[in-house]
Amino acid sequence: QSVLTQPPSASGTPGQTITISCSGSSSNIGGRHVYWYHQLPGTTPKLLIYKNNRRPSGVPDRFSGSKSGTSASLAISGLQSEDEADYYCAAWDDTLGGPKFGGGTKLTVL
Amino acid sequence: EVQLVESGGGLVQPGRSLRLSCAASGFTFDDFGMHWVRQSPGRGPEWVAGISWNSGKIGYAESVKGRFTISRDNAKNSVYLQMNSLRPEDTALYFCARGIWLEPFDQWGQGALVTVSS
Numbered sequence: 001q002s003v004l005t006q007p008p009s010a011s012g013t014p015g016q017t018i019t020i021s022c023s024g025s026s027s028n029i030g031g032r033h034v035y036w037y038h039q040l041p042g043t044t045p046k047l048l049i050y051k052n053n054r055r056p057s058g059v060p061d062r063f064s065g066s067k068s069g070t071s072a073s074l075a076i077s078g079l080q081s082e083d084e085a086d087y088y089c090a091a092w093d094d095t096l097g098g099p100k101f102g103g104g105t106k107l108t109v110l
Numbered sequence: 111e112v113q114l115v116e117s118g119g120g121l122v123q124p125g126r127s128l129r130l131s132c133a134a135s136g137f138t139f140d141d142f143g144m145h146w147v148r149q150s151p152g153r154g155p156e157w158v159a160g161i162s163w164n165s166g167k168i169g170y171a172e173s174v175k176g177r178f179t180i181s182r183d184n185a186k187n188s189v190y191l192q193m194n195s196l197r198p199e200d201t202a203l204y205f206c207a208r209g210i211w212l213e214p215f216d217q218w219g220q221g222a223l224v225t226v227s228s
Binding site for chain 1 (some may be wrong): 145154155156157159160170171172205209212213214215216217218219220221
């Protein structure tokens with residue numbers, strides 16, 4: 001059972017904006033930074049967002065992150081077919097003593 | 111360019127041991143904490159163990175506590191995972207990952223496959 005809760009699936013059409021949520025608690029999201037990763041089948045997870053809302057160089061500005069209280073969200077605007085992947089949130093958890101992942105959201109571009 | 115290269119994976123019988131290594135390059139190794147993360151087929155990533163830059167802080171997931179040991183050698187830019195008393199449920203792709211302590215990971219290796227089966 002994941003400490004961070006994500007919807008198992010999300011979908012959208014090309015050009016649309018979608019949002020993926022990540023719900024936690026005061027021991028993780030409430031007091032720590034949230035990171036987001038995406039993973040294509042057979043590949044290594046890739047960092048999309050770090051420290052709640054910062055993008056590493058090379059990540060398009062179509063991807064944005066936000067955090068409020070014990071929840072966070074990843075928004076993807078101008079949805080493209082290549083965005084179809086699994087998306088994971090992560091945050092350090094003070095109770096468990098290490099970083100914890102959400103269960104993942106499988107994004108389908110219709 | 112940051113590179114993390116895992117080695118030491120393979121097929122091992124239940125109850126036996128295996129040691130994974132991760133060689134780092136392209137950054138100042140002792141500026142960062144290092145972690146091992148695993149992913150079983152069809153499942154999401156799971157943090158396994160982490161170690162701070164000077165080995166002063168170490169943490170383990172409950173599922174491996176008492177069986178796995180993480181260590182690092184800053185002179186060799188390497189981090190290790192000693193895995194003892196392996197179980198079939200430890201079967202996974204094991205990634206080496208970089209992260210400042212108290213933060214998740216910003217860089218990942220390509221992974222080393224560990225299969226525990228008789």
